[in-house]
Amino acid sequence: MNLSDPTQFAVDLTNCDREPIHRLGRIQGFGFLVAASMDWMIQHVSANVGAFVDGCSPDSLLGEPLDTLLPSAAMHAVRGRLQLLTHNEGSERLFGFDLLGTGRPFDVAVHVSGHSIVIEAEPSAEGPATNPGTLVKSLIARIQRTDDLAGLFRESVRQLRGVTGFDRVMLYRFADDNSGEVVAESSRSGLESFLGLHYPATDIPQQARALYVRNQIRIIADVDAEPVPIEPGLDPNGETLDLSLSLLRAVSPIHIEYLKNMGVSASFSISIVIDGRLWGLFALHHYSARHLAMELRSTTELFGQMISLIIEARLQKEQRRAEETVRDLHDRFVGKIVSATPSVEALADFADDLRQIVPCDGFAVYAKGTTRSFGLCPLADDMPALARFLNRAAASRIYATDELAAVHPAAENYADRVAGILAIPISRSPRDYLLFFRKEIVQTIQWAGDPASKLGTFGPNGPRLTPRKSFEAWQETVRGKSLAFTEAERKAAETLRVSILEVLLRFNEETERRQSLAAQRQELLIAELNHRVRNILSLIRALIVQSRPGVRSVDEFASIIGGRIQALARAHDQITKQNFAAQDLAEIIQTEVQAYIGSKAGRVRLDGPEIHVEARAFSTLALVFHEMVTNSAKYGALSDSSGSVTVSWHIDANDTCQIDWRETGGPPVAPPSRRGFGSTIIERSIPHDLGGDAEVTYHLSGLAARFGLPASHYQLRDGDTQRLPIGEAPQTAETMTETGSLQGLSALIVEDNMIIALDAEQILLDNGIARVFTAASVADALAILDAEAVDLAMLDVNLGSETSFALIGPLNRKNIPFIFVTGYGEALDLPEDAGPVESIKKPFADHHMLAALARANARRAVAG
Known part of the structure; x- marks a missing residue:
């Protein structure tokens, strides 16, 4: 035997949890399989291909192009189905399709397995075709009329049995430990009921659970049928074909024997997957061979997915109701302790409120080495040892168990009063706790055979399950355990922990911290304010000094200074009204035009994309355009009744915003005889303060100016930017x-x-x-x-x-x-x-x- 070949794995009950059930190298014989490489060369063929394709054998097909087997229409259909697959998960199907070009209809499934394209086909069922949408809609409509989950479970198995015709339909629900319970059953008369029986986690090995999640329907048409090998068993790299997503995959010998022991000849399963986890399973049994057409199996798969969503929605609805009730209790409790501002020890005064939030049989507050208890609790002398046990758990997490004595042997001394505990740590040093105790609940579980000793005799696959005795109800009495703390109760306890620690016990510390932060922020604001005031005063002083040369009167000097300071003020207003956000370039120019020339504003035309200027560039641009507007109003196009100004801007190849100022229709223009401070602002502010460029040209027909604003000082809106948005991958x-x-x-x-x-x-x-x-x-x-x-x-x-x-x-x-x-x-x-x-x-x-x-x-x- 080749130990590296998964198809040669010798399986028995001692190692079935390690059996490579997805690589058995065999399929069920009611269909055939062809696997091709990504360039459409045949790699594997099931040995029974000749029974479906006249004149073909595995030897004649292996290594040949797939189109030697399939006609062009079939190749086209397969390619189209592959296009619909998402991340190589699941399979795409065709029903009643002339796969071989012979006129014989087949149901076809296509999926990707590693580097292979797997095509599975089985003859289409005779008779009228199923309308999956109508059938599922009818099934779901009946199920949605049920009032609760128990009714939903009962109606689901009844509907499935009516549609599939199987002798027995069961619904398993899995517990957190992966054991299962039959929570609903519909069967033909005369069959023994399995309702309420439990099955250990070992009955469904871990690798089988994983396959139930990936491939959510599974048919076993005849347990007595011989499986068909896939030729060759190993590819040139020595690997078997992964059949995880196969619909024809053969069955583990140990599972075949398991079904035979139950007298089952055919089975079908539908997974119930919630939040990526195998929540439950519809198990359909028939006591003679039975095959369901692929189209009907696919319909029941859709039904299973819809049922999964309905169950998930109802579970969430129940959870939301429970959480809302607990939230109301929690809010009332927090309101009480906030108004009372108690100490840790005084939390015991609110025992009744806390016991409503986390239902329990006993409650205690262990704080600073002393205990206040209510109801069924350990004695005060037992509390220090229990606290030391809890100290070994994480400091910032709740701790809960429904079997305290199993992890803390000293709890055997008070097992008659306490079996389960939920502890909420409410301080670090010393470690204090809120403790919720639950008493022992004696449970009687009916197992489908003794889960601890299911081996009986030896069969063809080693130790085997003894027929009948393996499935007779076996009762187990469970002691030393309490009612388990639910996930909702654990969340409620965690919310309590946060409320008590953050809202109450750390109230004074939080207040001090906030006062300290407020003082730091105030100091930073004062320092920033001083810095900004000094900068503004220095700027105004410079404006006054630089504006003085060349003025002819005090009034003219005051007018010039006033205009420039007003330009700064308007820029400052634009910044602060948007909390230092970037502002539209057009608004900066419009503000200066409307403030200075008023009635002539209609003669200034703006044209360009929506450019938003960063706040740090506001003051500079405001001063520049203030000077441009005032010069035009005094000497240029806006000084008479016929001139106009056009300001346009665009983004050039270097991501620079090029702003063009053009004056036309005004009086003739000549270069100035002397250079004043205004000219200096126009020509040097943008290059000096913003790293851009500026150029002014005095044409006889009108002044022209160009200003270059670097990309770091603006944003281009409406998606017209030539720069990549943040987070977008750069193009090659x-x-x-x-x-x-x-x-x-x-x-x-x-x-x-x-x-x-x-x-x-x-x-x-x-x-x-x-x-x-x-x-x-x-x-x-x-x-x-x-x-x-x-x-x-x-x-x-x-x-x-x-x-x-x-x-x-x-x-x-x-x-x-x-x-x-x-x-x-x-x-x-x-x-x-x-x-x-x-x-x-x-x-x-x-x-x-x-x-x-x-x-x-x-x-x-x-x-x-």
Whole structure:
């Protein structure tokens, strides 16, 4: 025996938890399996392929291209289904499909296993087809009318038995320790009931639980049928085919024997998965061979997923109700202790309130070595030892157990009063606790056989389960345990801990901390205020000194100084009204225009994208534009009744905001005979303070100025920025070349599969396409082309009952570049009038599609 070969694993009851059940190398014989590589070469074939495909054998198929077995239509369908798979999880299915091109319908499942594409097929069932949506809707409607979870469980198994025809349908619910209980059952008359029986966690090994989560339906059509090997058992790398997602996967010999011991000939299971965890399982048993068609199995899988959501919603609803009740009790308790501001010891005065929040049989406060207790509690002499035991737990977490004596042997001394405890630590030094105690609850559990001794005799697979005795009800009396503390009660206790520590016990410490922080903030604010006031005073002093030369009167001097200080004040107002947020460049200019020239403001025209200037640049820009406006009003275009000013801005290739000031229609302009402080502000402020540039030109027809504002001092809004937003991955030179030409275009997607069309649409929108139109047929596409402006098109070759080739002529006449998307692989035969068009194969990657469209657009542009 090859120990490295999983197909040679010798399984018995002592090692079934390690059996590689997903790599058994065999399938059930009611269908056949073909596995192909990602380039469509056949790697594995089930040995029974000849029973379904005339003239074929594994030896004749292995290593050959898949299209030697499947016709082109089937290849196209398989590629399309692969495109729908998400992260290689689950399988996609086709029902009543002519897989082999012989006219015989098959139900087909396709999934990806490692580096292989696995195709499983079984003959379609005869008779009328199932409408999955209608059937599931009918089932769910009956179930939703139930009042509680117990009624939901009963109705679920009844409906499943009616739909599937199995002799027995059970619903297992798993406990936290992975043991299971039959919580609902529907069976034909004459069968012994399993309702209420418990099953140990070992009855479903861990690897089987994992498969129940990944592959949520499992059929065993006939326990007496011989499994069919997969040829070859090992690939060239010595590995077996992973059948985790297979619908035909063979059954572990030990599980076959388990079912035979129960007299079960066929079984079917449907997983109930909640929050990624195996919450329960529908187990269907039949006492003769029984096979369900793949379409019906898929329908019940959808039913199981819907039931999972309904159960989860009802569980959450129950939990919310319990949490709301506890929250109300908690809020009332907090209100009481806040008003009383008690000490730790005084919390015992609120024992009744606390016992309502966490139901218990006894309550105690252990603080500073003393105890105050109520109800069933350990004696005061037992408390120090219990506190030392609790001290070993984490200091900032609650501790709860329903079997205290199992972890703290000294608790045996008071087991008649206390079996379970929940402890809330409420201080660090000394360690004090709120303690909630629960008494022993004697439980009688009915097991389906003794879980500790299920081995009976020896069978073909080693130690085996003795028939009948393994499944007779066996009662176990459990002592020393209390009612367990639920997750909701643990959360309530944690909320209590936070409230007591943070709101009450640390109230004085928090108050002192806040006072200290407030004092620090006040000192920082005062220092910042002093700094800003000194800067403003220094700036005003400089304005006064620099504005004095050249003035002819005190009034003129006052006017100049007043205007410049007002410009600073207006800039300051704009900053503070938005809490130092960036402000619109247009508003800065408009503020100066409206403040200085009033009625002439309509003669100033602003044009440019929405630029928001950072607060640190406000004062500089306000002064510059104040000088520009006042100069124009005194000497330039705004000094008479006919001139106008245009201020425009744009972002250049260096991400600099270029601001252009143009005056026209005013009196003739001549360069100034002397340079005053205003000219200095205009020409030197932006270069000196902001690291930009400035240039002023005195044309006879009117003054022109250009100012360059670096990218660090502004933000470009409305998505027009040429800089990447924060968090966006930078584009490479290659992707910029290929996809940059797609920005702002409109595209047409012709695809009969809605999910693939939606996926392609989102890819295009995410990569700069402005508008996307989708069509499922040639007629729909022609209507769009007649009504809308389309720049690009992506055509799926096969649209079900027609091809997209009929669109080639209309697209060429409108000079619209296009590409084809196909599931036919390399064998695509295009019409002559298609020209040098590019095609991409399904399943396609995002960047392949985008690059192909960009190249098509570029080729058409060159040809045009």
